[in-house]
Each structure stands twice: as C-alpha cells, then as structure tokens.
Amino acid sequence: MTTDVTDHPFTLEGKTVLVVGASSGIGAATSRLVNSLGANVLLASRTPSTLESVRDQLADPSRAAVLPMDYLEPESVTSALKNIRNVDHVLISAVADENKKRGAFLKLDEDTMRASFDKFWGQVNVVRAVVPRMTKRGSLTLLSSVAGLAPSGADSGLSVMNGAQAAVIQTGKSLARELAPLRVNVIAPGVVLTNVWKHDEQRSLAEWMREDLPVAHVGEPEHVATAAVAFMVNPYVTGTVLPVDGGLLLG
Ligand SMILES: NC(=O)c1ccc[n+]([C@@H]2O[C@H](COP(=O)([O-])OP(=O)(O)OC[C@H]3O[C@@H](n4cnc5c(N)ncnc54)[C@H](OP(=O)(O)O)[C@@H]3O)[C@@H](O)[C@H]2O)c1
Numbered sequence: 453m454t455t456d457v458t459d460h461p462f463t464l465e466g467k468t469v470l471v472v473g474a475s476s477g478i479g480a481a482t483s484r485l486v487n488s489l490g491a492n493v494l495l496a497s498r499t500p501s502t503l504e505s506v507r508d509q510l511a512d513p514s515r516a517a518v519l520p521m522d523y524l525e526p527e528s529v530t531s532a533l534k535n536i537r538n539v540d541h542v543l544i545s546a547v548a549d550e551n552k553k554r555g556a557f558l559k560l561d562e563d564t565m566r567a568s569f570d571k572f573w574g575q576v577n578v579v580r581a582v583v584p585r586m587t588k589r590g591s592l593t594l595l596s597s598v599a600g601l602a603p604s605g606a607d608s609g610l611s612v613m614n615g616a617q618a619a620v621i622q623t624g625k626s627l628a629r630e631l632a633p634l635r636v637n638v639i640a641p642g643v644v645l646t647n648v649w650k651h652d653e654q655r656s657l658a659e660w661m662r663e664d665l666p667v668a669h670v671g672e673p674e675h676v677a678t679a680a681v682a683f684m685v686n687p688y689v690t691g692t693v694l695p696v697d698g699g700l701l702l703g
Contacts, residue, residue, distance in 0.1 A: 462681070463490055464491035465489070467541060468492045468493075469541045470494040472521070473545035474493075474497055476502065477646030479546065481673035482504055483495055484671075487512075487516060490515075493515065493516045497520070524672065541684040547571050552615065557612070569596060592634065593638070595620070595641070624676060624691075636690060642698075644672065
C-alpha cells in the first residue's frame, strides 16, 4: 500500500499536529481530540496562559507544546515556528473578534472593512511559514464559514466578511493543486457555540438551532473537530470544502 491507511485509520499515533487558534472553541476541541488519538500537538495562539490551560487538560499533556504567536504578524509566526520541523497536519482556526467586523456596507468605516480580511491574511501567513516545515504527505485544514458558500442575509452586516470567507475557500482549493501532494481542505462551519458569540447571542442561537435546524440540536466545537480529524487521517481527500452546519445550507 502506498498511503498510510492502516487497519486503524482513526489514529494519529506518532503524528505532529499544529493547531493555530488552539486556546478556544474549535481549535481547543481539535487539540484535545488529536492528542487523545495519539498526536503530538503544537498549541498556537496569542495568549500563553490560555494555551497552557488547554495543554493541562489534554489526555497526555507531555505530548504538547505551547507556541505563542500572532498569526496576523508574519514575523511572529516564523519566529514561533523557527525550531519546528516535520509537522504532519495543520489546522488554522484562529479568528480575531469576528463579530466586531460587521456593519452596513455603506456605513462601515474603511479600517473595519479591511479588517474583515484579517482571517484570510492570517491563514496566508501561517501556510507560507509552515509548509517548508511539513512532511510531504501531510495536510492543511483551513477554516472558512458557510457564509463563504451562501452569503448570510441582507441585514447581517457581513457583506465584506462573506467575501473573506469565500477567499479562504478559493485559496484553499488553489493550494490543494499548488502544494500537492500536501493535501489542503476547508471546513465551512455553520453556527457553533464558541467565544465568537456573546453570551446572550449563544442563548438565542441555541434556541434557534434546536427549533429550526434539520439536526434539531446545537452545534458544538467537537462537531467541527471530528471533521478536522477526518481530513487529517484520510489520504484520498484534498481540495474539499466541507460544511459542518447541522443542515443550515439546506435552507
Ligand atoms: N463559531 C462559529 O459559529 C463559527 C462559524 C463560522 C465560522 N467559524 C470559523 O471557525 C474558526 C474558529 O472559530 P471559533 O468559533 O473556534 O473561535 P474562538 O473560540 O473565538 O477561537 C478563536 C481562536 O483564535 C485565536 N486568535 C485570535 N486572534 C489571533 C491572532 N491574531 N493570532 C493567533 N491566534 C489568534 C484565539 O486565541 P488568542 O486570543 O489566545 O489569540 C482563539 O484561540 C474561525 O475561522 C471562525 O471564523 C466559526
């Protein structure tokens, strides 16, 4: 067999996984899952103390290291990765204050509009710095949003952000060709209850998900973590965009 599928495809034993945005939400859930499946995990975000708390709650904290970085600063990313080699899989799930970047298209100030693309540029910074440090048959998983596939409603205030989410998808698909045989995939979450939502918003969103989504329950970071691991362990999947949205895109 030429690929690394074994009788136990859902293992990450001996693999090294970098998670950017590991201190919270989808990144923290993925860090816990990959570590429980045997991976060494590199936990990256801006805040060492929160990364340390995630590390301390892993199944095996001795197979984890904390890598403070600001993914919006290329020098910060390269400096955090300077002694890192042989990374097998990468998940980039960082996002800075996403909900602060919304507003009516004709009223948004220019700085806020441009900041809507921070997430796109942060992912670019990480990919450029990490690819030379990866094993040849590894994988990169980028985080977009269902809004990158079907733009959110007219009054969502997210017209520019929706463009940024679509940019992540198209760049991810392009990189699946350009960086091959490295695999590149994109996850497009629907609503997932994490710190991107304020406490009050989480309560009303939970009610809406239970009543209106086909799955009739809330979306949790662990649901997205499972999709991220599926991309890491399956050597035949690249250039794929996977909604993890409880059926939201069905309309
Ligand atoms: N939750 C949802 O409903 C939803 C829906 C659609 C798409 N998504 C996407 O899913 C991804 C993960 O979101 P989430 O809900 O898990 O968010 P989250 O819980 O708010 O976590 C965001 C993570 O990003 C890190 N971060 C923020 N700014 C950073 C920077 N400049 N450099 C490095 N790390 C930074 C944060 O840690 P520090 O503060 O320590 O840096 C934190 O670990 C994002 O791409 C988001 O757009 C989420």
